[in-house]
Amino acid sequence: MQNFDLVxxxxxPGGYPLAARMARKGWxxxxxxxxxxxxGTCLNWGCIPTxxxxxxxxxxxxxxxxxxxxxxxxxxSFDWQKIQERKxxxxxxxxxxxxxxxxxxxxxxxxxxxxxxKDRVIKITGPEDNSVTEIQAKKVCLAVxxxxxxxxxxPADRSIFWTSNEALNTDKVPxxxxxxxxxxxxxxxxxxxxxxxxxxxxxxxxxxxxPGLDNATAKRLLPVFKKAGLEILVGKKVEALAEKxxxxxxxxxxxxxxxxxxxxxxxxxxxxxxxxxSDVQIVTEKGLISINERFMTSxxxxxxxxxxxxxxxxxHKASYDAMIxxxxxxxxxxxxxxxxxxxxxxxxxxxxxxxxNEEQLKEQQIEYKTGRSMFSANGKALTAGEGDGxxxxxxxxxxxxxxxxxxxxxxxxxxxxxxxxxxxxxxSHDFSRMIHPHPTLSEAFMESVENASxxxxxx
Ligand code: NAD
Numbered sequence: 001m002q003n004f005d006l007v008x009x010x011x012x013p014g015g016y017p018l019a020a021r022m023a024r025k026g027w028x029x030x031x032x033x034x035x036x037x038x039x040g041t042c043l044n045w046g047c048i049p050t051x052x053x054x055x056x057x058x059x060x061x062x063x064x065x066x067x068x069x070x071x072x073x074x075x076x077s078f079d080w081q082k083i084q085e086r087k088x089x090x091x092x093x094x095x096x097x098x099x100x101x102x103x104x105x106x107x108x109x110x111x112x113x114x115x116x117x118k119d120r121v122i123k124i125t126g127p128e129d130n131s132v133t134e135i136q137a138k139k140v141c142l143a144v145x146x147x148x149x150x151x152x153x154x155p156a157d158r159s160i161f162w163t164s165n166e167a168l169n170t171d172k173v174p175x176x177x178x179x180x181x182x183x184x185x186x187x188x189x190x191x192x193x194x195x196x197x198x199x200x201x202x203x204x205x206x207x208x209x210x211p212g213l214d215n216a217t218a219k220r221l222l223p224v225f226k227k228a229g230l231e232i233l234v235g236k237k238v239e240a241l242a243e244k245x246x247x248x249x250x251x252x253x254x255x256x257x258x259x260x261x262x263x264x265x266x267x268x269x270x271x272x273x274x275x276x277x278s279d280v281q282i283v284t285e286k287g288l289i290s291i292n293e294r295f296m297t298s299x300x301x302x303x304x305x306x307x308x309x310x311x312x313x314x315x316h317k318a319s320y321d322a323m324i325x326x327x328x329x330x331x332x333x334x335x336x337x338x339x340x341x342x343x344x345x346x347x348x349x350x351x352x353x354x355x356x357n358e359e360q361l362k363e364q365q366i367e368y369k370t371g372r373s374m375f376s377a378n379g380k381a382l383t384a385g386e387g388d389g390x391x392x393x394x395x396x397x398x399x400x401x402x403x404x405x406x407x408x409x410x411x412x413x414x415x416x417x418x419x420x421x422x423x424x425x426x427x428s429h430d431f432s433r434m435i436h437p438h439p440t441l442s443e444a445f446m447e448s449v450e451n452a453s454x455x456x457x458x459x
Pocket of ligand 1: 186
């Protein structure tokens with residue numbers, strides 16, 4: 001049996017950077033994944049394919065609205081097959097890059113299902129021939145990620161009742177689509193299909209879309225998404241789904257409606273396949289693997305990171321866990337802190353937030369002042385035809401950033417200014433001394449901070 005210092009189960013954004021980092025430090029590292037290539041949900045069935053489709057839908061939107069830029073385009077159409085090919089090409093390119101990087105780092109790659117057994121033995125079942133290989137490790141890290149959570153009360157026929165996996169790979173844009181859940185997946189994919197002419201209805205049972213976003217922004221965005229072609233029902237529950245003549249019948253708060261397809265986007269759950277029929281049963285809590293501050297599970301020298309443990313289910317959080325765990329193993333006295341994990345929604349307009357929002361500040365009775373700036377007053381946004389949107393910053397009375405909420409162009413990039421300001425404790429006075437190039441979208445962030453501190457001239 002081959003022995004390793006470290007075996008990682010899962011080659012996503014948690015597993016692969018941890019593998020490379022430790023191998024480069026001289027550890028003998030193996031990584032196991034049942035997909036032929038690496039990258040996990042993020043690269044294969046999540047962030048990257050969704051962003052590729054959103055880029056196509058945005059380009060199509062611009063084409064249809066070319067006249068706004070003084071251009072004429074007599075005929076606009078799209079080829080869904082080519083859009084899918086473009087998306088797949090991007091994921092293949094990135095996956096190959098990860099494999100090359102792992103190989104260059106000296107990581108031993110195993111393809112197959114890794115089952116965790118006693119004494120950190122991993123049984124790997126080959127994807128094609130069911131052959132079993134056993135390896136053993138001094139340390140094991142479970143970076144097994146998550147899979148879509150589709151409630152068992154809903155039909156399981158994935159040709160009609162999609163999870164995000166089927167939605168991303170459909171060979172045709174449906175005529176009508178019901179999206180169950182107004183979270184990130186529902187809104188992002190809903191917008192893609194709506195842009196390509198599908199009648200999309202998003203049903204969210206909570207009073208607001210996008211859990212975690214502040215109430216006011218979530219409410220403000222409803223007419224924005226309506227204009228983008230999405231019908232969004234909030235405070236309404238999809239109670240039942242059934243198949244009827246090859247289509248879907250849905251009961252939404254007592255009202256019956258029919259759709260071509262349904263996208264079930266009601267959250268994700270930990271992928272526990274590594275424990276199936278195993279003599280090891282790791283302790284879990286509320287569906288997640290229980291860990292301590294050093295990412296240790298209930299099993300000696302078995303660690304867990306990413307979607308499988310506490311904290312937001314986000315690719316960058318998984319990579320952060322990997323970095324903290326590696327630092328701990330290398331002797332640094334650090335612990336994970338999830339207070340500044342940015343959340344980004346890559347719709348048009350984009351939405352991003354970090355830190356505390358107004359509801360949380362009020363609940364925790366933290367004193368704060370608010371700053372605002374509008375993209376309609378930002379030169380770069382207007383020239384790009386992206387004048388819709390706002391940046392809200394929340395500061396302590398002495399100018400430290402507590403939180404920021406952005407909706408508008410490049411929100412997912414601008415949010416880094418907020419994270420940096422908060423993480424390194426830069427106060428608003430010092431921040432306003434930082435020269436922002438003109439014209440840029442990032443100026444709008446500076447103006448929002450200046451507006452909060454009373455130092456601005458634009459507010
Ligand atoms: P989510 O938890 O973000 O949202 C699911 C929503 O479904 C909730 O708002 C919930 O109230 C609603 N819901 C549940 N049952 C319902 C019902 N019967 N009827 C109506 N509404 C119902 O889940 P998601 O959108 O599936 O995303 C899963 C995970 O993937 C999240 O952790 C998300 O952050 C992550 N993700 C992130 C990105 C990104 O960072 N851009 C993109 C996609 C997914």
